Amino acid sequence: MINNKILKVFLIVCLFQSLEAQDSGQKIFFEKCTACHTIGEGKRVGPDLANVHQRRDADWLVKFILSSQSLINSGDSIAAAVFEENNKVIMPDQPLSESELKSVIEYISTNSPDPNNPNIKTPKQIFNPTVVTQADIERGKKLFEGTVEFENGGVPCVVCHTVQLPGVFDGGTLAKDLSMAFTRLSPAGVDGIIRNPPFPAMVNSFADKPLTDQEVKDLLAFLYYSDDWNLYQNFSGNGDIIFLAVSIFSLNIVFLFFLWKWRKVKKYSVNPDR
Ligand code: HEC
Numbered sequence: 363m364i365n366n367k368i369l370k371v372f373l374i375v376c377l378f379q380s381l382e383a384q385d386s387g388q389k390i391f392f393e394k395c396t397a398c399h400t401i402g403e404g405k406r407v408g409p410d411l412a413n414v415h416q417r418r419d420a421d422w423l424v425k426f427i428l429s430s431q432s433l434i435n436s437g438d439s440i441a442a443a444v445f446e447e448n449n450k451v452i453m454p455d456q457p458l459s460e461s462e463l464k465s466v467i468e469y470i471s472t473n474s475p476d477p478n479n480p481n482i483k484t485p486k487q488i489f490n491p492t493v494v495t496q497a498d499i500e501r502g503k504k505l506f507e508g509t510v511e512f513e514n515g516g517v518p519c520v521v522c523h524t525v526q527l528p529g530v531f532d533g534g535t536l537a538k539d540l541s542m543a544f545t546r547l548s549p550a551g552v553d554g555i556i557r558n559p560p561f562p563a564m565v566n567s568f569a570d571k572p573l574t575d576q577e578v579k580d581l582l583a584f585l586y587y588s589d590d591w592n593l594y595q596n597f598s599g600n601g602d603i604i605f606l607a608v609s610i611f612s613l614n615i616v617f618l619f620f621l622w623k624w625r626k627v628k629k630y631s632v633n634p635d636r
Pocket residue numbers: 390391394395396397398399407408409411414417418423426427430444445446448449450451452453454456466
């Protein structure tokens with residue numbers, strides 16, 4: 363019953379959001395730029411784009427994104443230097459419309475760490491698996507299940523997602539099982555999705571109800587724990603099966619060996635004269 367209702371809401375939400383998300387800067391960034399760029403998490407193929415809007419002027423950015431090679435060939439010294447610094451890897455031309463360019467640049471600027479406001483942090487700065495505490499995991503579990511509400515009122519994850527862990531509520535099946543989201547997506551990937559969901563259903567649940575840094579940190583701790591637990595479970599599970607198979611196989615070999623020996627013995631004893 364509940365699932366049916368949620369499904370309807372979800373479908374309607376999807377419809378609206380897919381229309382709206384068409385040229386969102388985030389969608390463009392995820393689809394066309396993340397392969398080579400991060401915002402504040404270091405260099406990939408291309409340079410980290412954190413605060414690039416402060417380093418370069420707007421006009422230059424538009425020209426560079428549309429066709430970096432044209433800009434370099436026109437004799438632009440900054441573009442040539444960036445090309446040089448990045449081992450002369452060619453950034454492919456990005457044939458974006460004017461409004462798409464505007465929204466992707468806006469996305470980069472609003473998601474850059476603010477040098478004047480060190481309280482705004484990037485994913486790497488927020489989550490560090492080596493300092494996760496049991497309390498973080500517990501809080502994350504409660505937020506995930508909705509037994510503790512999100513400060514800004516977002517929908518609990520469990521409505522759409524499930525995590526396979528003993529003692530955790532069964533979740534919805536609308537969206538992917540998150541038991542091993544960490545292995546699949548990396549911490550920064552999960553962080554990016556939680557904070558700036560590229561999926562319509564999630565955008566609608568969290569767009570104007572952003573999670574706080576603490577909430578993101580706690581959820582990450584919980585998903586990290588779940589990932590670990592399931593990894594171990596799978597590993598030892600498979601281990602048992604392999605152990606069993608090897609045991610049966612080697613027992614059979616031993617058995618066959620004895621069988622063969624026994625036949626020989628029998629043969630000799632039947633024909634003692636030979
Ligand atoms: C295939 C990899 C690749 C993709 C995809 C890509 N870039 Fe780049 N980008 C680069 C490289 C490499 C550079 C460094 C300049 C060079 O080598 O030409 C660069 C440089 C830049 C710069 C200049 C950075 C600076 O410090 O001045 C901007 C801005 C930029 N890219 C934006 C984008 C945007 C926006 C997208 C997506 C629409 C995108 N890039 C997609 C590889 C890529």
